[in-house]
Amino acid sequence: MGIVQPKPISTENGPGGKAIRPFGIRDKVGYLLGDFGNDFSFMLIMAFLMVFYTDVLGISAAQVGTLFLVARLFDAFTDVLWGRFIDSRKTTKLGKFRPWIFRMSIPLVITSTLLFVPIPGMSDGFYLAYAYVTYILWGLMYTTVNIPYGSMAAVISGDSNDRTALSTWRTMGAMLASLIINVLGPLVVFVDNKMEADRMFMVAVVFGLLALASYMGCVRLTTERIVLPEKTNEEKGSIGKTFKALLKNKPLITILIASLLFMINTMLIGAVNVYLFKDYFSNAAALSIVGLIQTGTVFAAIPVLKILVAKFGKKETASIGMILASAFYFVLYFIPNLSMTAYLVLLTVGMFGFAFFNLVIWAFVTDVIDYHEYLTGVREDATVYAVYSFARKVGQAIAGGVGGFAIAAIGYNSGSSTQSPEVLDGIYTLATLVPAVTFLVVFLILVFIYPLNKKRVSDLAQSLIERREATR
Structure with missing residues (x-):
C-alpha cells in the first residue's frame, strides 16, 4: 500500500453533534x-x-x-x-x-x-x-x-x-x-x-x-x-482480553522498552553529574549551567524537530537524535583530560541529540493507542496510556536507586573530601560511556524493532478513518 494522507477530520461532528473547529x-x-x-x-x-x-x-x-x-x-x-x-x-x-x-x-x-x-x-x-x-x-x-x-x-x-x-x-x-x-x-x-x-x-x-x-x-x-459511537463501549471485552491484546501490540512493547531505557539513563546521568562536577571537575556550581544547557537544547531542537518529522517521520527523527547523542557521549569518553569548558561544549551536542526523543515520546504513545484500536477494533485510549504510565512508574521506582548503586559500586567514599583516581575515572565512565552505550541500544531498538515508521503511521491513520466511517 502506498503512502496515503489521512483525510481531514476537523469537519466531523464532535461530542454533542456540533461541528468543530x-x-x-x-x-x-x-x-x-x-x-x-x-x-x-x-x-x-x-x-x-x-x-x-x-x-x-x-x-x-x-x-x-x-x-x-x-x-x-x-x-x-x-x-x-x-x-x-x-x-x-x-x-x-x-x-x-x-x-x-x-x-x-x-x-x-x-x-x-x-x-x-x-x-x-x-x-x-x-x-x-x-x-x-x-x-x-x-x-x-x-x-x-x-x-x-x-x-x-x-x-x-x-x-x-x-x-x-x-x-x-x-x-x-x-x-x-x-x-x-x-x-x-x-x-x-x-x-x-x-x-x-x-x-x-x-x-x-x-x-x-x-x-x-x-x-x-x-x-x-x-x-x-475523534469520537467513536457509544456502541463501541458496549462491545468491549474483559480486562483480560484487553491485556492479551496489549501483549500483541509490538509498537507498545518496543516503545516501552526504549522509553524505560531512556528514562533510566537520563536519571543516571542526572545523579552522576552531581559527582562528576563536584568531584571530577571540582566545580559543583557548574551544575546550574548543565541545567540551562538541557533546557536550552530542548527549545533549540523544537524548530528542527518540526521539519525533520514532517520529512522523515517520528521514528526516524528520534533515531537520528539517539545516534547523535550516543556518538558525542562516546567522544566524551574517548577524549581524555578534557577541560570542563570543552566537556560542556561537547555535552551540549549530546543533549541536543536526546532532546529529540524527549520531544516526540508522547506522540509515539498516541500512535500505539491507534495501533491497539487497529488490532482490536476497540478504542481504549486511557487503558493503553495507563499501561504505559504503569511501566514508567515501575521503572522510576527501580531507577531511583540506580545512581546510588552505581556510585557505590565504583568505591565512592562519602566521608572523604577527595576521591582516588580510580574512583574519579569510574565517575567519568558512568557519566559518558554508560549513556553512550544506552543511547546506542535505544537507537537500535527504534531502527530495527519499532515497526511504526512514517509510512505505516500514515497507512494506520487512513485505515482507522475508513473503519470509523464505515461504522457511522
Whole structure:
C-alpha cells in the first residue's frame, strides 16, 4: 500500500453533534497548559518534598526513600485501574477526557498543598503517618488528572504531525514549569541555606493556584475530535482480553522498552553529574549551567524537530537524535583530560541529540493507542496510556536507586573530601560511556524493532478513518 494522507477530520461532528473547529494553535497552547499545571505540582514535589520531610518534619532519609518507593508502586497499579475506569465512561459534551481534568484538578491542587502544611509540635510517628497518607493521596489524585490528560492527545487529532506538535508543546509546558520552580523556588523557600516551612507552604499554595488555572485553560482551549459511537463501549471485552491484546501490540512493547531505557539513563546521568562536577571537575556550581544547557537544547531542537518529522517521520527523527547523542557521549569518553569548558561544549551536542526523543515520546504513545484500536477494533485510549504510565512508574521506582548503586559500586567514599583516581575515572565512565552505550541500544531498538515508521503511521491513520466511517 502506498503512502496515503489521512483525510481531514476537523469537519466531523464532535461530542454533542456540533461541528468543530480545525486543529490549531488553541489546542497546542491548551495542551501545553495541561503539563504546565501537572509540573507545578509534580516538579514542585520532586524538587522540595524530600527536603521538607527531612529538614522540617524530621523524617529520616531512609524512611522517605521507602515511602517514595511504596507510593510509586501503588501509583503504578492505580494508573491501570483508573485508565480502565475512564475508558468505561460515556462521552459527554466536553468529550471523554476533559471532564475528568476539570473535576479532579481541584482535589489534586488541595492534596499537593496539604503535603507542605507545617504542623509543629507533633510526634515523629505522627509526621511519618501524615506523610504516608498525604503523599499516597496526592499520587492517587495526580493519576486521576494525568491519565485523562495524557490519553487526550490521541483524540485531539488523528494527524501524525498534529500529534508531534502536541508532544512538543507538552514538553515545552513541562520545561517552562520546571524553570520557574527550579529558578524561583529556591530563592523563596531557603533562608540562610535552610528551608523555611511557612515560605514553603506559601509557595505550594501559589503554585497550586497556578496549576488550577492551567488545568482550566487546558480544558477550555483543547477539543476532542475523534469520537467513536457509544456502541463501541458496549462491545468491549474483559480486562483480560484487553491485556492479551496489549501483549500483541509490538509498537507498545518496543516503545516501552526504549522509553524505560531512556528514562533510566537520563536519571543516571542526572545523579552522576552531581559527582562528576563536584568531584571530577571540582566545580559543583557548574551544575546550574548543565541545567540551562538541557533546557536550552530542548527549545533549540523544537524548530528542527518540526521539519525533520514532517520529512522523515517520528521514528526516524528520534533515531537520528539517539545516534547523535550516543556518538558525542562516546567522544566524551574517548577524549581524555578534557577541560570542563570543552566537556560542556561537547555535552551540549549530546543533549541536543536526546532532546529529540524527549520531544516526540508522547506522540509515539498516541500512535500505539491507534495501533491497539487497529488490532482490536476497540478504542481504549486511557487503558493503553495507563499501561504505559504503569511501566514508567515501575521503572522510576527501580531507577531511583540506580545512581546510588552505581556510585557505590565504583568505591565512592562519602566521608572523604577527595576521591582516588580510580574512583574519579569510574565517575567519568558512568557519566559518558554508560549513556553512550544506552543511547546506542535505544537507537537500535527504534531502527530495527519499532515497526511504526512514517509510512505505516500514515497507512494506520487512513485505515482507522475508513473503519470509523464505515461504522457511522
